Amino acid sequence: MKMKLALFCYSFNVIGLFIFGLIYTFSGEFLPFHSDAIQMSWDDLSSPQQTLYLGMMRTEGAGLLASAIAIAALLMFPFRKREVWSYWAMTLIGVVENVPSMLGAYYTSLATPASSPWQLNLLGIVLLVLGLAFALGDRKR
Template identity: 45%
Template sequence: MTTKNKIAFGIYLINAVAMLVVGSVYLFSGEFMPYHSAVIQEEWIDLSEAQKTLYLGMMRTEAAGFLATGTAILILLIIPFRKMQRWAPYAISVIGIVEYLPSAIATYNVAQTTTASPPWIALCMGIGLLIVAIPLSEFD
C-alpha cells in the first residue's frame, strides 16, 4: 500500500471506530444524552416511563445504524480494501455517508431551532473525511 492508501485506510478506520463507539454509547446508555434534555427542556428523571421507553427505543435504533455501518466499513477495509479492489473506497464512503447524512441534517436542525448542542459538526467532519479518503485510495 502507498502512503496515500495508508492515510485513506486510517481515515476509514477512524470513521468505523467512531461509529462503533457512538453506536455502543447509544445502545448501552440508560438515559438520553444531555442535548436531548436541552431540546425538550426536561430532565430524564422527570419523564414518564412511556417517554423513557420511547427515547431509549429511538436511541437504540440510531445505535443499530451506527453499529451496522461501522461493522460494514471494517469488513470492507479488512477484505476488499486491503486487496486493493477499486470499488472498495467508493463503497466504504457511500455506506458511511448514508449513515452520517440523515443524522447530520437532523442534528443541525435541532441546533438551529433549539438551545441544544448536538454533535452535527462531528457528523459533517465524518462526511468530509469519507469524501477526502476516496482520491487518496490509489488502486491501479
C-alpha cells in the same frame, strides 16, 4: 502513502461510528444535549416517554454499529486487496449513515437550545470523501 491516508480516513469513521453506536445502544437514558433540546431532565419524563427515547436511541445506535461493522469488514478484506468497488462502498455506507444523523442534529441545534454534535458527522463525511479521493488517487494507471 495515499492508501495509508485513506485507511486513516475510513478507520476514523469506523471508530467514531462504533463508539457512538455503543453509547446510543447501551445508554440507560438520553444524552445531555437531548435534555437541552426538550428542556426536561430524564427523570421528568414519563415511563412511556423514556421507553420511546430509548427505542429511538437504540435504533440509531444499531445503524451506527451496522455501518461501523460493514466498513470495518470492507477495510479488512477488499480494501486490502485494493478492490476499487470497496472504496465506493465504504464511502456510500458512511455517507448514508452520517448525512441523516448530521441533518437531524443540525436542525435540532438550530431549533432548540441544544448543542447537538452535528460537526462530528460533518467531519466523518469529509474524511470519507478524502478517503475515497486518496484511495482512487493511488490507483496505478
